[in-house]
Every structure is written in C-alpha cells, then in structure tokens.
Amino acid sequence: MTDSSARPTRAQQRRRSEERILDAARRIFAELGYDRTTIRAVASAAGVDGGLVMHYFGSKELLFARASEVPADELPGGTSDEVAEALLTSLGKRLTDEPTASLAVLRSVLTNADAADRYRAAAEPQLDQLAEAISTPDADLRASLLSAIVHGVLAERYLLRLTGLADASPEQIVDLLRPCFQSLATPRDPNP
C-alpha cells in the first residue's frame, strides 16, 4: 500500500529531508571547508531550519562526519602492476566524476584535525592492503607516496585550480602518471 505518488509518509519525509541536508552539507563543506561552513547555511541550502539539522545530526561535528563518509572504493589486490593500474583507473574516475564528496573530505581533512584522524584511520587498512601487494621492505612508504600523489593531483586540480592541471583531460593525466605509479608499485623498472 505504500503508494509512492501519494503524500509521503513521515518516515519518507524524514529520510528525504536528511538526504537533502546531507547533499547540501557535502556541497558546502567541499566548497568552503569545515570552519567556514555554517549550520545555518547548510540548512538554508537544504530548505529547512537550522534547528532541524541539529535535531537530526546532533552537532556540526557529527553532521560533518556523516557528510564526509566515503564508500571506500574497492582496491582489489593482485600483482603490483595490476594494483598500479587499479589506482590509475580509480584516479581517472575521480577526475571525471563530479568530485564533490572527495573534495569535502580532501578540503576538510586538511583543515580539521579530527577529520584528519578519522580519515587516517579509514585509509590505513587500504594502504596496508596496497603495501601488501607491493611487498617490498619499504612498501608502506611506497603506498603512502602513491596516496600522496593521488591527493596532490586532486587538490591541485580542484582546490588550487592550477592552470594546465585544471583543464587537462583525465586520460592525459592518467597516462602521464602511469610510469610514476609503475615505478612506485614495482621494486624495479621492468624492461620487457
């Protein structure tokens, strides 16, 4: 009997409002960073009152935590070559899609100490997995460097909007970065 075209039930309405708030929050956190984002601005962008945001999410900190949850993209293991290529396609996707969510995380991680802690905790297992695929004594450093390159490129493209990087095609970027990723993911440059 849940007629979706009829007047929405209360639960639906709530979910809808929460989603609108989260969308607005992601957008504004991404654009402004944690500190400059105000609950009132998020609420107004979502078309609700600020009190409702507090009511649903408890605090600005918690709203941010929910807004910057990221589904932890897959990073299938395999040979180091495969891992490098997987990283590259993941980067390519993040350079193509609307990167709002990534940006909210990125900008806020660099702004907010708590966000940095939470992000580090979330990223560490992925980095460990990456390091395991590389399997050299300095694998963790190599994995961290790969992560640093990915984030550096995203930040410089979307946050700093550096000319030459802001308007390059994802494919071009990925192609130029491929040797980098290979040299970091594999102990030595393999000559076929």
Added chain:
Amino acid sequence: MTDSSARPTRAQQRRRSEERILDAARRIFAELGYDRTTIRAVASAAGVDGGLVMHYFGSKELLFARASEVPADELPGGTSDEVAEALLTSLGKRLTDEPTASLAVLRSVLTNADAADRYRAAAEPQLDQLAEAISTPDADLRASLLSAIVHGVLAERYLLRLTGLADASPEQIVDLLRPCFQSLATPRDPNP
C-alpha cells in the same frame, strides 16, 4: 650611536615586536590554518595585546598575507634532467628543514580562497619556467603534476601525518620519487 646592548630605540622595539608577531602568526597559521587562528592567540603567543596586531597589520587578512609571504625558492633552468634533480633536492630540503613557513602556506592555501589566488599568481611564473625547461607540448601539465606531487607529499607527511610517510627519511623519499620526476620531466624514458 646605535648601541645595540643599550636600551633599544623605538624603531628597534617596533621592528622587534612586528617580527615576534609574524613569527607567532606563521607558527599558528601553520598549525591551525587561517580560520581557526585568532588574532588574540597570535598576539598572546607574541606576548603583546591583540590591538597591537591590528595597529601594525591592519586586519587579520593582511597579517596573513604578510605571514605567508614566501621567498620563492630558486629554480634554475637547464636540461630537463637537471630540473628534475633540482626539484628533488628542493623537496629534500623542504622535508628536512623546519617546514613552518611552507605549512602555513600549504594549509592556508587549501583553506582560504584569497590565499589560493595569491599563491597561484606567485607560483605561475615558476611553473612557466619549469614548463619551458621540459619543452614538450604538454609541458605545462607535466610541470603542474610535478608541483602536485611535491605538495601532495608535503601535505600527506605534515598535515595528514600518514604513517610510513611521516617517519621516512628525506633521502628515502627523494630516491623513490626520482624515477617519477624523471619520467615527468623528460618526454620518454631514456634507456641508457
């Protein structure tokens, strides 16, 4: 005459206070970013009153501008190989020295839109110079990528404090990054 051991003249005293304020500002901007840094905190760290900071620098924005002036490190041209190596040693230095100034810029550029604009303007000539040394059609993209890698590594080491990168030696990092830089600075991988 100007006996430096005697009681300081008024001009000396003023310069000294300004310097203390700027030092404190750099430290706190680097640690907290633009928004979370308060004029009162800077003043208190410098041992003066907040009003004095306003009196000398006019506004928080202007104080930040003065505190984040950076002497634009040398980037001598040459062959692309030499440029890559110069970038690597520059990075090595920034990984060794107390990176307070770099951090203030880095953190604030990612926080403050005006800071980003100013930084982009300051960095563009350097990137152009770099691109000129690379001299391929996509040289500007290559130069931007090199810059992105440098900043990504700095950010991930000092801002995010990623394990594996935070406690690696500068030499190790530079060595691992060398193939990356070479592949970006030279059109094709040269096989000796």
Added chain:
DNA sequence: CTCGCCGGTCAACGGCCGTAGAATGAACCG
C-alpha cells in the same frame, strides 16, 4: 625641560555561530 609622537594596553561593541528548548501542527495508532 617640554610637549608631541608613538608603542602599547584596555574595554567595549556588534556580529555571527553553535546549540538548547519551547511551541506548533500534522501524521500516526489504538
């Protein structure tokens, strides 16, 4: 010596922000 200049302090204002809590009215359930 005197008086103006200036380094420096102090108290206050106005604004914005996160947050709390009461109030309202419509949806739900028995």
Added chain:
DNA sequence: CGGTTCATTCTACGGCCGTTGACCGGCGAG
C-alpha cells in the same frame, strides 16, 4: 475520535571573534 509521536520552526542565550577608539606612559626632538 483522542492522544501521542514526531517533523519542523522560532526564539533566544552565551561565547568567541574581528575590529575600534579611548587612553596611558615613556622616548626623542626642539
């Protein structure tokens, strides 16, 4: 139908911040 729950709004409080302007006291020039 009556009571309860709940989505939502409104109002207000307390705090912190950037900024201002009055004020003080010692240095330095005439």
